[in-house]
Amino acid sequence: GVVFPYSPRLGRYNLNFHEAQLACVDQDSVIASFDQLYDAWKSGLDWCNAGWLSDGSVQYPITKPREPCGGKNTVPGVRNYGFWDKDKSRYDVFCFTSNFNGRFYYLIHPTKLTYDEALQACSKDGAQIAKVGQIFAAWKLLGYDRCDAGWLADGSVRYPISRPRKRCSPNEAAVRFVGFPDKKHKLYGVYCFKAYN
Numbered sequence: 001g002v003v004f005p006y007s008p009r010l011g012r013y014n015l016n017f018h019e020a021q022l023a024c025v026d027q028d029s030v031i032a033s034f035d036q037l038y039d040a041w042k043s044g045l046d047w048c049n050a051g052w053l054s055d056g057s058v059q060y061p062i063t064k065p066r067e068p069c070g071g072k073n074t075v076p077g078v079r080n081y082g083f084w085d086k087d088k089s090r091y092d093v094f095c096f097t098s099n100f101n102g103r104f105y106y107l108i109h110p111t112k113l114t115y116d117e118a119l120q121a122c123s124k125d126g127a128q129i130a131k132v133g134q135i136f137a138a139w140k141l142l143g144y145d146r147c148d149a150g151w152l153a154d155g156s157v158r159y160p161i162s163r164p165r166k167r168c169s170p171n172e173a174a175v176r177f178v179g180f181p182d183k184k185h186k187l188y189g190v191y192c193f194k195a196y197n
Helices: 015-024 035-043 116-126 132-140
Strands: 002-006 057-062 078-084 092-097 104-108 157-161 174-179 189-195
Touching: 002 035, 002 116, 015 092, 015 104, 035 057, 035 078, 035 092, 092 132, 104 132, 104 157, 116 189, 132 174
Parallel strands: none
Antiparallel strands: 002 092, 057 078, 104 189, 157 174
């Protein structure tokens, strides 16, 4: 499977524990366990924002120690903020997905799309707009690689690169995050997901 950090359109550190659990479910995944985050860290996950884990702890994985992430003279590892109030404390979340029962693809379309047009285009193709968990699963489990930014169901725009190259993701294989643009801008394509029945 694959672990991915998630924060909503509102920006970082906006989810209490219960909202974090729901955010992962909404993205076709579940909240990650410590063991899953630890395995992801061993595989190179480096993320400087703290996120909830399934046991109610708040942690983050650092492979390249640096000043804003606990200090540059510290050892790499999974940094632990401990246990926080599940109702009042707000962080990001680490989600886990291993579930891939369908076809994930970039929809070839003659024009760039607004968010609403993207929803309709997938629907017209007999599919649904893809979720964040689905783009991470396609990237990690299938080696999906596409240098085209596309809308996803949560209103974010991302693209998956498994073969780093100039102008796409020069230094690392990653799901690149463009942001949460204005949904009325016709600047992007769309990633769709067709579930196998």
